[in-house]
Amino acid sequence: MATIALEQARRGRVMSVVVDAAVLAERNLIALVRIREALFFSSVQPIMFVLLFRYVFGGAIAVPGRSYVDFLMPGIFVQTVAFGAVGTAIGLAEDLQKGLVERFRSLPMRRSALLAGRTAADLVRNVLVLFLMTVVGFLVGFRVHTNAPAFLAGIGILLIFAYALSWGFSIIGLSAPNSETAQMMSFPVLFPLTFASSAFVPVASMPGWLQVFARNQPISIVVDAVRSLMNGGPTADSVIKALIWSAALLIILPPLAAHRYRRAL
Amino acid sequence: MAIAIRAEKLVKEYKGGVRALDGLGLEVEAGTVFGLLGPNGSGKTTTVRILTTVAAPDSGEASVLGFDVVREPQEVRARIGLAGQFAAVDENLSGLENLRMIGQLNQLTRGSAKLRANQLLEVFELTGAAKRSVKTYSGGMRRRLDLAAALVNSPPVLFLDEPTTGLDPYSRQALWQVIEELVAGGTTVLLTTQYLEEADRLAKMIAVIDSGRMIAQGTPTQLKAGLGASVVELEMKSATDAHQVGEAIRLRGTTSIRVQDNKVEIPLEGGPSQLRWLFDLMGEVGCEPHAFSLREPSLDDVFLSLTGHQAE
Incomplete structure (x- = not known):
């Protein structure tokens, strides 16, 4: 092999985490564009949910004081980022199963970079997906009744919450023996949280015992916050609660995921 | 080094x-x-x-x-x-x-x-x-x-x-x-x-x-040398015969043999004179071989003789 002059980058500890994570985030984003299932989960499936609830179920769901599509879209936004996080679980389980984690760990990179890169890629994906869903929402009649800053604040809350969820689903991915199981483990967590919530129907229409859960679980709280920022109405209470939930999850979940990652092999 | x-x-x-x-x-x-x-x-x-x-x-x-x-x-x-x-x-x-x-x-x-x-x-x-x-x-x-x-x-x-x-x-x-x-x-x-x-x-x-x-x-050579000089391969008339001969050899303490279909492989751990013993034994159980050959030991044989079971 002919010798070629190769340049070794010299970086500090923090900088090398950032660069390694960026390299791995790039890898995940390339995959996002190339894998058909990933494109499906992040765009086709949410669009189908919009159409399903807007045109099939929506007529039968009564929401006081506003049109159903305005009520629905904030719920769809949260559901979309939550379902998207399953991709994180599947992807990490696949990396483990296929020996990629093994390879990464044998490289002189920062260990934290794999999860940092994956969750950063998720964040970028969510920005794109939320943009797409907003466009779809406008096409089916969704309107923002507040103003642009409030709408963007809603998107901000969605992104923070979604980022926390990515870490949560990393834990599932790192605990599963393979990608199929990761997917199967994700849905029992996801279904009650997204459907027994304020995302699609008013919580008041549920039986009393379910209302207790539906009102106080994080998905509902984030939906309520985003809804108040986009539909109008009192915002402070639900926004603060949503931020507290997200912050709490971001304090608890990343260390747990890192711990799981260290013990994964 | x-x-x-x-x-x-x-x-x-x-x-x-x-x-x-x-x-x-x-x-x-x-x-x-x-x-x-x-x-x-x-x-x-x-x-x-x-x-x-x-x-x-x-x-x-x-x-x-x-x-x-x-x-x-x-x-x-x-x-x-x-x-x-x-x-x-x-x-x-x-x-x-x-x-x-x-x-x-x-x-x-x-x-x-x-x-x-x-x-x-x-x-x-x-x-x-x-x-x-x-x-x-x-x-x-x-x-x-x-x-x-x-x-x-x-x-x-x-x-x-x-x-x-x-x-x-x-x-x-x-x-x-x-x-x-x-x-x-x-x-x-x-x-x-x-x-x-x-x-x-x-x-x-x-x-x-x-x-x-x-x-x-x-070294590969050392491992093979540790196994005795050669391996005898016997081809019996039937799988039943091969099984029977295999059992008889095992009963007498040589465990590192391999029986597959109608073939039996035995490392000559006791040197060439073990051949006579082997043929006498076959006479005793009444199973004569159909064909017979000697070969150098392979690493497969090394593994078998070291672990008592075959490499999977």
């Missing part, structure tokens, strides 16, 4: 109390191929994982080029390459993207990583497929890419975990050649394999492991 890889009393237990390694120790001379031979589940992969800093041992010590795998993992990682039986490359990326990513994670600048990637693609004859997604690669191409990925940082020490498992004979030969060239260039290689032929061909020293313990170590 300089030691490139050293391990002492390695113990690793997995959840559920499975003891993957049970006090394993080994020393690998720099610039040679060391073959770690054993069946599935014998602890080969766990050994490689510990030596490459992928997993930590429960107890024991190991070092690569003098750097401790637990205390100085980054120093170790900068000097090793790992290629595994799973061909750990990202299927969704192209060959070029894979190698560039590995280069960058080896702390090369983006430009250098790309340069190195293209160089390796050429060496491994993958230039034509450089921009195709790895999903479209054949098994042999993936394995070449995997090996290329292990060589991105020109490592002085290379770990190959069952590098040719599942490869066709042509790809296997080609890979062997690459390994031989690397060693000629001074690389130290630790290779695990289930293929005795592979260890025989490539390794200067072979360690045979079973249930996480080393049960024999030596």
Whole structure:
């Protein structure tokens, strides 16, 4: 092999985490564009949910004081980022199963970079997906009744919450023996949280015992916050609660995921 | 002689109390191929994982080029390459993207990583497929890419975990050649394999492991010599006869024999005079052989005589 002059980058500890994570985030984003299932989960499936609830179920769901599509879209936004996080679980389980984690760990990179890169890629994906869903929402009649800053604040809350969820689903991915199981483990967590919530129907229409859960679980709280920022109405209470939930999850979940990652092999 | 890889009393237990390694120790001379031979589940992969800093041992010590795998993992990682039986490359990326990513994670600048990637693609004859997604690669191409990925940082020490498992004979030969060239260039290689032929061909020293313990170590020649001069192959008239003769031999204390269909293989541990004993025995049980031959012992035989069971 002919010798070629190769340049070794010299970086500090923090900088090398950032660069390694960026390299791995790039890898995940390339995959996002190339894998058909990933494109499906992040765009086709949410669009189908919009159409399903807007045109099939929506007529039968009564929401006081506003049109159903305005009520629905904030719920769809949260559901979309939550379902998207399953991709994180599947992807990490696949990396483990296929020996990629093994390879990464044998490289002189920062260990934290794999999860940092994956969750950063998720964040970028969510920005794109939320943009797409907003466009779809406008096409089916969704309107923002507040103003642009409030709408963007809603998107901000969605992104923070979604980022926390990515870490949560990393834990599932790192605990599963393979990608199929990761997917199967994700849905029992996801279904009650997204459907027994304020995302699609008013919580008041549920039986009393379910209302207790539906009102106080994080998905509902984030939906309520985003809804108040986009539909109008009192915002402070639900926004603060949503931020507290997200912050709490971001304090608890990343260390747990890192711990799981260290013990994964 | 300089030691490139050293391990002492390695113990690793997995959840559920499975003891993957049970006090394993080994020393690998720099610039040679060391073959770690054993069946599935014998602890080969766990050994490689510990030596490459992928997993930590429960107890024991190991070092690569003098750097401790637990205390100085980054120093170790900068000097090793790992290629595994799973061909750990990202299927969704192209060959070029894979190698560039590995280069960058080896702390090369983006430009250098790309340069190195293209160089390796050429060496491994993958230039034509450089921009195709790895999903479209054949098994042999993936394995070449995997090996290329292990060589991105020109490592002085290379770990190959069952590098040719599942490869066709042509790809296997080609890979062997690459390994031989690397060693000629001074690389130290630790290779695990289930293929005795592979260890025989490539390794200067072979360690045979079973249930996480080393049960024999030596040059291929030494291991074969430890087995007596030759192996007798008997072809019996029927499988029943073969079974019967096998049982009779086992009853008299020789356990390292192999019975398959109508064939019986017996290492002549007692020298040529054991032949008379063998024929007398066959006379006693009333089963005469249909055909008979003598051959040099293979590493298969080594494994059988060391572990009492066949390599899987």
